[in-house]
Amino acid sequence: MSAGTTTARISQRISAIAESATLAVDAKAKALKAAGRPVIGFGAGEPDFPTPDYIVQAAIEAAGQPKYHRYSPAAGLPELKKAIAEKTFRDSGYQVDPSQVLVTNGGKQAVYNTFATLVDPGDEVIIPTPFWTTYPEAIRLAGGVPVEVFAGPEQGYLVTVEQLEAAVTDRTKILLFVSPSNPTGAVYSPEQTAEIGKWAASKGLWVVTDEIYEHLTYDDVEFTSIATAAPELGDKVVILNGVAKTYAMTGWRVGWMIGPADVIKAATNLQSHATSNVSNIMQVAAAAALTGPLTAVDEMKVAFDRRRKAIVAGLNKIDGVECPTPTGAFYVYADVRGLLGKEFETSNGPVRPATSAELAALILDEVEVAVVPGEAFGPSGYVRLSYALGDDDLAEGVRRIQEFLGKAK
Incomplete structure (x- = not known):
């Protein structure tokens, strides 16, 4: 120098x-x-x-097993990936193979992995706004451009297809879809979800859908996965989820992403260099959560x-x-x-x-x-x-x- x-x-x-x-x-x-x-x-x-007792007990028992004291596959324990695939079909009607699952260190790593894998510099990602604070930062880290589409309380914090249409450019690659929403608590109806999904498919967009609040709805409002509601999307869907909110496991740090095989393979390669496998003990606990009762x-x-x-x-x-x-x-x-x-x-x-x-x-x-x-x-x-x-x-x-x-x- x-x-x-x-x-x-x-x-x-x-x-x-x-x-x-x-x-x-x-x-x-x-x-x-x-x-x-x-x-x-x-x-x-x-x-x-x-965290429910049966989940904690599963972790205690796993900690005593030497097989969980070693490195495990970067993409996740086979038993957890299987549980995630089965849970996804049970709750969303969306069928995936365990090989399409990548277990991550909390939902945030799933968000980061997804945008790092899909976004090239200059690609635009449409973000319904208000948004969770981490989304735009993860997009920018990947070189992408967050495009905010604001829906205020006058429309129930729910964006419309007309608003999304006005935001599309020739650089748009992804629509982020979050329902139920953090920070607003808004939930898109099955009809709204299907309409937005069909619109995204007609534009050739990827949809990244964060479903971590899927079990937390009220007043007989139902959760609808856009992956199921809009089959027209084909394999251009990535689902983000985790155990943190549903099972009171925020500190356990287990999330996942589900997507087409090539995306999951690429994201797994990234994670193999970033963090490698999620703690085996936490993965066993997450499997217990997903396969246990929802009481x-x-x-x-x-x-x-x-x-x-x-x-x-x-x-x-x-x-x-x-x-x-x-x-x-x-x-x-x-x-x-x-x-x-x-x-x-x-x-x-x-x-x-x-x-x-x-x-x-x-x-x-x-x-x-x-x-x-x-x-x-x-x-x-x-x-x-x-x-x-x-x-x-x-x-x-x-x-x-x-x-x-x-x-x-």
Whole structure:
């Protein structure tokens, strides 16, 4: 290196990545809690329930078996891949061979692997917005261009074919489809799902569908896999899923992607260099989850449903807040545009937040409640709250928000 020449310490590619906003909010809330503050966190999408006992027991037993102390195939244990294929057919009616499954270190690695495998520099990926914060970052890391298509509360946070049609260019390669949605909790009907799938097929697009919230729907709303609803797509579908949300296994880190053989082989090659196999013990636990009863899941849904109704009712009592009732996942996405620009009395004097990020910061600073601002998921003007926390914390957190926001002038 010649004298006077300087180079950046961090690569441009990695420097361009935004920190996960949901994890950042959760980390700040936990740090304040550790410091003794009575913070209530609505940030992370993490069930407050323990992982069901039979899953934990399967992991304990696996840990005692020497065969699981060794490297295993990068694509996943055969017994788990088989369980995933059978579960997919059971829940979605979509038939795949176990060889079409790649087991990943959580759902996020499945997202990363998929876009790294399918996207070339300059390829465009249509993202219905609001979106989960990781999607655009994974697309950009692959050299792709996220194309946001926004659907607001006026249309139930559901994009239309007309909107998608307006977003297509000759560089469009993929449509991302997420139902039930994180962050909005919106669920596409079987008819809407089929229509969007047929449209994507008519354009020759790939569809990447994230189905990790498939078991969490309410009010008799049914989950529909776009892979089943639109057979016209053929093999240009990649399904993303995992055990984290359904079975309260966020910390176990087991996800998967399902796709055509050539895509899965290529993604497996990538993973063989990135992480190799997922922990064998965690894979055994995931297999136990998928082949076991859904009793614990059904019990969690009863609690989620109760909390869903409570948080929607509580937020809608606040002037300037409009909170649609979600029919899936465990989030509410509240419209707070009516509060922006209003004056709030704070410990540092009157403040007029101009964005939902500023409003979320005020709520955390003034009443020690953590919510995620809409900027993490798309346009400003909204906040996401997870109702996967305990009933008492939820009630107290909503009470604090009501008290603070209710004083807007």
